[in-house]
Amino acid sequence: MKHTDSYKKQEGNEMNDVSRMLNKVNYEDSFDSAAGWLNGIKVESQTNYPERRIKKMKEFFLASKIRIAYAVLALAFVVAACNYPVTSNETAGDVLTWTVDPTNPEAMKQVKSLSWLSKGPVKVEARNINGVEEQLYSFVVPKENHGKVSAYKSELERIAGVGSVKLLELSQTVKRPVYSALLHELFQININATNMSDDELKSEITTQLQSAGISGATVKIEVNGNARRVNIEFAENSIPPNGGFDMTITDGNNLEKIKQLRKDSGTPGKFNGKTDEEIRRMVREDFPDDDLRDDEIQIIREGNDVKVKVVKEREVVE
Amino acid sequence: MSFESNRFVELLRPEYNDALKYCRALCSKRSADDADDIIQQSLLKALENFGSLRIEERFRSWLFSIITREYYNWIRKDFWRRFLPSDDEKQFPEFPELIDRSQENIFKNDIATALNCLNDKERSALLLFEIGGFSIQETMEIQGERSLSAVKSRLSRARSKLKDYFNNECIKPANKIKSEFSEGDISDETYRLIQEARGK
Structure with missing residues (x-):
């Protein structure tokens, strides 16, 4: 036993006892079976790390059914968590309402000539409020035209004879999975x-x-x-x-x-x-x-x- | 049988006995089966990574560091092992029994029990330095430590614990138990024999 550094080796009885105990043990006899066993092992190349990792992973899971069960359970948990529905409010469309004086033919003409009026359902209702005749228009703006609704409103407000222009946003409560809700927060737009x-x-x-x-x-x-x-x-x-x-x-x-x-x-x-x-x-x-x-x-x-x-x-x- | 395996076995031959003794003493708290598993895994890992050993003169310290790492991994995984089915270990049926069970009684004496007073790292440091003959620097490298002082203080603590043990500090609980023994029963006889063997 050789120590090269200056650190003093313990010469007390305690260490001698431990040394003596270990000197009594001899495992040389099993060397031949160990050598035979080691020689029988096909050494795997250490350079092919990815393949080795995949093989190790396969061996890990195939070694025990319970590991497969744990892995399946973990996967099921992740899938279930991602599909867990969360409630979110979503715009379903908009309703634009306005009134037109039926005795004003110019206003009536301009309203009827609005190009976007044909893009959604329109309801026209003739009313008489305190002896004043008016036509109440209700136009449902489809969801895909939600972005244009402000422009429609301004266009209406510019027509003389059109009044009480109101915009009502239709929102609906939607239940969607967590992953979908997350994607919905940040839109991904890909254009070629x-x-x-x-x-x-x-x-x-x-x-x-x-x-x-x-x-x-x-x-x-x-x-x-x-x-x-x-x-x-x-x-x-x-x-x-x-x-x-x-x-x-x-x-x-x-x-x-x-x-x-x-x-x-x-x-x-x-x-x-x-x-x-x-x-x-x-x-x-x-x-x-x-x-x-x-x-x-x-x-x-x-x-x-x-x-x-x-x-x-x-x-x-x- | 490849050239690599042959060379590995050749280099292993002079270190084999010491490596097994170190592993068994490291596992003094555990069964011979556990020590067998650790040494088998270590030899397997050493053989697999033999290509990475550049200086053959360092084979001994390299092998001991693999055994030490395997032992640390083993105790860390101990908690999880209980969740695995008992037939899990059958994946290596061809493993030979390397630790001779007929010599197990040596690890059941007071000295082996004294090693149990030390924690895993202290036991490893003490065995590497005092029994394995490694220098402080080598012990530090084998244990994966970064400072010599950590190893030195670990060794110092280990020695002082052993000293305390042999001065009956660690076996005080046994003395307390002594009062509960009835004279002439098997526990009393065993205790008496131990004391006699110690020359007290």
Whole structure:
């Protein structure tokens, strides 16, 4: 027994006793059977790690039925948890109501010529309220045209002789699985713009955004050499709180990813009295993973009010 | 039989007895079956990873570190093992019995019991340094520690515990039990024989 370092070896009786005890034991006799056993083992290559891991995994599960049972139970639990229904409110459509004076032929003509009136069911009811004749229109705006409903309302309000324009949002309680509810929060939009003209691409983006419940977006296509750049400007409050979308546009060999984030600060006047630098720092703290550039944090000052928009458009891969 | 297996067995031959003794003493709290399982798993792992051993001169410390790691893994998995069916171990029916059961009585004496006073890491450090002849540096590497002082203090604690044990510190409970024995019964006789063997 040799010790090379200066640490002193214990020479007390206790260690001698332990040494003596172990010296009495001799396992040399079993060496031949161990050698025979070891020589009979087919050594597996250590270089093929993935295959070895799969084999090990297979062996692990096949070794015992109870392991398979545990694995199946765990899988069933995960599937059940993902399919567990959660309740969420969803827009089913909108109802637009207005009244028209039937004695005003110009107003009647303009209302009847509204192009969108043919896109949904319309109910016209003639009423007499305190001796005043009027026609009450009820138009159900389909869910897919939810984004256009504000435009319809403004169009009606511009017609002289049209009154009591009211908009009622129809919402329904929907039960959907957890995974579906999560996906619903952040819309995934994938567009293949290869062979699409600028106008077609613009229209496709607008349609996709509208079907995702985002209205009032202005889409601009800028051409830079062979590459096209998509610029989307959103109307205020057009993106659902705590929601957003993740858009991927494939255009030939180019890939553009646009991510729109929106987060309700929850504290009115949170940014009031702050400098641009302080606001940017606060926003970066809210979106720590997004590595936001200064130009992606848009600060709009209106008197004492400060509005902040975060637009992230990145990752152009050629 | 491959060249690799042959070379492994060749290098194993001089270390075999010490490796088994170390493993059995490490498992002093456990049965010979457990020690057998650990040494078999260690040899299997050592053979599988033999290609990664670059310096054959380091075979001994490399083998002992595998045994130590296997032992740590074994005790860590002990809790989960109880949930597995009893026929789980039948997956290796061809494993030979390497620990000679006829020598088990040696591990039932007071000295072996003294090793049980130590925790797993202290027992491992003490056996590696005092019995295995490894240096502090090697013991540190085998135990997967990062500082020499950790091993030194572990060794110091282990020795002091052993000393206390042999000074009857650790067997105080047995003395308490003594008062409950009736003179002449089997427990009393066993206790008397132990005391005589100690020369008291």
